[in-house]
Amino acid sequence: MSATDRTRHRRLREQGRTDREALFEVLRAGFVCHLGVVVDGDPMVVPTVYGFDSGHVYLHGSVAGRSLTRDATACVTVTHVDGLVLARSVFEHGVNYRSAMIYGVPRALEGDEKLAALRVLTEHIAPGRWEHARPPNRKELAATTVLAISLDEASVKIRRGDPGDQADPHDVWAGVLPLTRAWGPPVADPYTTRPVPEHVLRRTGEPF
Amino acid sequence: MSATDRTRHRRLREQGRTDREALFEVLRAGFVCHLGVVVDGDPMVVPTVYGFDSGHVYLHGSVAGRSLTRDATACVTVTHVDGLVLARSVFEHGVNYRSAMIYGVPRALEGDEKLAALRVLTEHIAPGRWEHARPPNRKELAATTVLAISLDEASVKIRRGDPGDQADPHDVWAGVLPLTRAWGPPVADPYTTRPVPEHVLRRTGEPF
Numbered sequence: 001m002s003a004t005d006r007t008r009h010r011r012l013r014e015q016g017r018t019d020r021e022a023l024f025e026v027l028r029a030g031f032v033c034h035l036g037v038v039v040d041g042d043p044m045v046v047p048t049v050y051g052f053d054s055g056h057v058y059l060h061g062s063v064a065g066r067s068l069t070r071d072a073t074a075c076v077t078v079t080h081v082d083g084l085v086l087a088r089s090v091f092e093h094g095v096n097y098r099s100a101m102i103y104g105v106p107r108a109l110e111g112d113e114k115l116a117a118l119r120v121l122t123e124h125i126a127p128g129r130w131e132h133a134r135p136p137n138r139k140e141l142a143a144t145t146v147l148a149i150s151l152d153e154a155s156v157k158i159r160r161g162d163p164g165d166q167a168d169p170h171d172v173w174a175g176v177l178p179l180t181r182a183w184g185p186p187v188a189d190p191y192t193t194r195p196v197p198e199h200v201l202r203r204t205g206e207p208f
Numbered sequence: 209m210s211a212t213d214r215t216r217h218r219r220l221r222e223q224g225r226t227d228r229e230a231l232f233e234v235l236r237a238g239f240v241c242h243l244g245v246v247v248d249g250d251p252m253v254v255p256t257v258y259g260f261d262s263g264h265v266y267l268h269g270s271v272a273g274r275s276l277t278r279d280a281t282a283c284v285t286v287t288h289v290d291g292l293v294l295a296r297s298v299f300e301h302g303v304n305y306r307s308a309m310i311y312g313v314p315r316a317l318e319g320d321e322k323l324a325a326l327r328v329l330t331e332h333i334a335p336g337r338w339e340h341a342r343p344p345n346r347k348e349l350a351a352t353t354v355l356a357i358s359l360d361e362a363s364v365k366i367r368r369g370d371p372g373d374q375a376d377p378h379d380v381w382a383g384v385l386p387l388t389r390a391w392g393p394p395v396a397d398p399y400t401t402r403p404v405p406e407h408v409l410r411r412t413g414e415p416f
Contacts, residue, residue: 032289032303034242036251043244043251045285047307077253081240083392086408090330090341091348095240099255122298126385133298134378140299162397170342173405175396177334177412184291184386189370194381200294203385 022156026100027052029080031125035059036075050076051121052151057102058109058117061145076102076149084177087163088170096176098158104149114146121146128199230364234308235260237288239333243267244283258284259329260359265310266317266325269353284310284357292385295371296378304384306366312357322354329354336407 033050036043051058057076083096109117115136122130136144163174183204186196241258244251259266265284291304317325323344330338344352371382391412394404 031292032287032305034244034253034285034287036242036244036253036283038246038249038251041246042281042311043246043253043283045242045244045251045253045283045309047242047285047287047289047305049303073250075244075251075253077242077255079240079242079255081255084239084334084411086334086337086341086394088342089344089348090326090338091344091352093330093334093337093341095257097240097255101253103250118298122301126292126294126301129294129301130298132380133294133301134296134376134380136297136299140297144299166397166399168342171402172340172342172400173394173396173402173408174400175394177394177408178392179389180392181387181389184388186381186383186385188381188383189374191374192380192382194379197381200381200385203292 019156020151022158023100023151023154024052026078026080026098026156027057029098030078033057033059033076033078036077038072049121049125050078051117051124053120054151056117056148056150058121059106059147059149060118060121061143061147071105073103074106074149076104081179082160083179085159085163086174086177087165088168088172088174089165092163092165092168094159094163096159096161096178098156100154100156102149102151102154104151104153106147106149109146109148113148114141114144117146117148118144126199127203128197132197132199227364228359230366231308231359231362232260234286234288234306234364235265237306238286241265241267241284241286244285246280257329257333258286259325259332261328262359264325264356264358266329267314267355267357268326268329269351269355279313281311282314282357284312289387290368291387293367293371294382294385295373296376296380296382297373300371300373300376302367302371304367304369304386306364308362308364310357310359310362312359312361314355314357317354317356321356322349322352325354325356326352334407335411336405340405340407 034045035048036045079099081097085094087093119130186200242253243256244253287307289305293302295301327338394408
């Protein structure tokens with residue numbers, strides 16, 4: 001991961017990180033990104049699921065219609081909101097968050113590479129699911145676009161901790177209101193006759 | 209709110225909604241959006257806080273440096289991830305979500321309009337905070353860019369419920385793994401001597 005001009009942190013320099021482990025931590029902690037592309041000169045931002053390995057983030061083509069233009073740079077942003085920062089001054093209010101931004105030209109995958117990436121994506125979102133569910137058939141594979149974007153140009157921003165405006169003489173309650181995410185109990189659909197399998201229970205027990 | 213060509217739902221038509229109430233419901237349920245802009249021809253997607261009223265979404269200038277180019281269209285997307293949809297086939301796996309997408313040319317606010325928008329933004333993120341915390345002074349106001357984007361061109365997509373591939377003969381556990389967000393108990397910073405005020409406790413008790 002290298003800092004290019006646009007992924008070098010201009011404003012919140014102290015929060016910027018460019019090491020790979022920080023990037024992987026942010027990517028591991030979620031499964032929905034916001035994909036930015038340019039359509040007819042204007043930006044379009046769509047939420048979509050992702051998976052990743054050591055070199056790439058993978059997206060699939062549920063948004064393929066028009067958003068995944070080939071040979072043009074896309075921006076993939078993953079954000080976790082960890083809390084509200086309630087400061088002494090309105091000006092210093094903010095958010096505790098972890099966010100990764102990746103720039104790259106998406107490459108459409110085919111054949112074995114496409115199937116492997118779909119597996120990585122599925123196993124990231126729902127570990128154990130690739131073996132449990134019915135694998136994609138030829139027709140489904142043909143209807144799915146799978147794209148790889150290199151992690152070479154990426155950056156991470158993290159804000160943690162207290163407001164930091166303790167020197168402000170305005171005497172109010174200041175601190176952080178943490179925001180957490182949690183899995184609820186699995187809800188089987190009305191046609192399922194099996195008990196909840198281990199891989200689903202494991203998913204709910206994971207910190208997220 | 210009107211459906212233009214780019215906010216008319218092409219792929220998931222059954223999930224699209226264009227009524228205002230659906231838009232407000234999605235905007236009420238969060239406070240961080242993903243802002244998409246075009247920088248040097250490429251898309252950039254940054255997370256930032258927002259507020260809104262009946263006609264506009266408001267952003268402030270913590271991201272003003274280069275992302276909020278004037279006189280160019282921006283895309284604001286707000287997404288809530290409500291659960292994982294675990295289907296019988298890998299192909300039918302998906303996410304339950306609520307998402308709003310707003311297109312518009314940001315307008316920088318000044319004077320009373322700027323202050324009013326900052327108040328709307330602050331009160332959306334942390335209700336009761338505008339009266340409790342120190343209001344912005346002249347210097348802080350000058351350092352803050354506040355932008356309004358009209359809600360005229362917006363759309364909402366919602367996916368709810370079961371996988372829907374019950375006809376697939378592959379016999380596995382299928383259903384939904386709900387994902388929820390919750391506020392944790394407020395954490396005062398070490399310099400705060402007051403008890404947690406009511407407006408903070410109220411925030412944590414709100415459904416989110």
